[in-house]
Amino acid sequence: MAPDLLTLYNYDEFIPAKFEPWMRFDQSPPLGEKGPDFPLTCLDGTETRLSEVLAKNTYTIVEFGSFT
Amino acid sequence: MNALADRVADQGVGSIFLYTHEAHPGEHYPHLTSMEQKFKHAHDLRDVLGVTRPILLDSLDGVCHRAYGSMPNMTWIFNRSGTPLYKSDWTDSNSVANAIDYFLDVIQRRRGKERLAPFRVERLDFRNQDREAFYKGLERNGPKAVREFQEAFD
Numbered sequence: 001m002a003p004d005l006l007t008l009y010n011y012d013e014f015i016p017a018k019f020e021p022w023m024r025f026d027q028s029p030p031l032g033e034k035g036p037d038f039p040l041t042c043l044d045g046t047e048t049r050l051s052e053v054l055a056k057n058t059y060t061i062v063e064f065g066s067f068t
Numbered sequence: 069m070n071a072l073a074d075r076v077a078d079q080g081v082g083s084i085f086l087y088t089h090e091a092h093p094g095e096h097y098p099h100l101t102s103m104e105q106k107f108k109h110a111h112d113l114r115d116v117l118g119v120t121r122p123i124l125l126d127s128l129d130g131v132c133h134r135a136y137g138s139m140p141n142m143t144w145i146f147n148r149s150g151t152p153l154y155k156s157d158w159t160d161s162n163s164v165a166n167a168i169d170y171f172l173d174v175i176q177r178r179r180g181k182e183r184l185a186p187f188r189v190e191r192l193d194f195r196n197q198d199r200e201a202f203y204k205g206l207e208r209n210g211p212k213a214v215r216e217f218q219e220a221f222d
Binding site: 005006009010011012013014015016019022023024025026027028029030031032033034035036037038039040041042043045048050051053054055056057058059060061062063064065066067068 | 069072073076079080081082083084085086087088089090091092093094097098099100101103107109110111112113114116117121122123124125126127128129130131132133134135136137138139140141142143144145146147148149150151152153154155157159164168171172175186188205206209213216217219220
C-alpha cells in the first residue's frame with residue numbers, strides 16, 4: 001500500500017528521498033495576492049484560523065518551524 | 069526572532085511561530101504521529117528552546133505549511149488582510165528586521181501623503197551558518213538526527 005500523506009509529510013528519516021519533496025518554496029503563493037487561509041490550534045488548545053491571527057495587527061511575522 | 073518580536077510589538081506588528089512537522093526527527097523528538105505529541109513538542113519549543121512568541125500548531129498533515137512552500141524554517145510577513153508582503157525560504161532575524169522596518173516606514177510615508185504603489189523585488193539575503201550550534205541542536209534531537217544529517221550533507 002502506498003504511504004499516505006501523513007506518513008510522507010511526517011517523515012521518519014532525514015534522507016533526501018523523504019525531505020526533498022517538501023522543499024517547495026518555488027511553488028509558494030506569490031507576494032501581493034491574498035494567501036490561503038487555514039485552521040490553526042493555539043498551545044492552550046483553542047482553535048483559530050490564520051486569517052483571524054493576521055487580522056489582529058497591521059503586520060504579522062510568521063515563522064514556520066519545529067523543535068527539531 | 070523573539071527580540072525582534074518584542075521590539076516591534078508596540079508598532080502594530082504581531083509575531084507567531086507556526087509549528088510544522090519535525091524537520092530533523094531523532095530518538096528524543098521523533099517524527100510526529102499524533103496531535104498530542106505535536107502539542108508536547110510545541111510546549112518544549114517554548115519551555116526548552118525559549119520561544120516566547122505565540123506558538124500555533126498546523127494540522128498533523130501540515131496543510132498550511134504545505135500550502136506556503138513547506139520549507140523547514142521559513143518566515144513570511146503578512147498584512148492585516150492576509151496578503152503576504154515578504155517571504156524567505158530560511159529565517160534570519162536581520163533580514164526580517166530589515167523588511168519589517170521598511171514596511172513600518174511605508175506607513176509613515178503614507179501618513180506623509182506620499183502616493184505609493186506596490187512592486188515586487190527579489191533579493192539574496194545571507195544567514196548565519198553556525199555549524200557547531202546547529203549540530204548541538206541535532207544532538208538534542210537524538211543521535212539519529214545527527215547521523216542522518218551527516219549522511220545527507222557532510
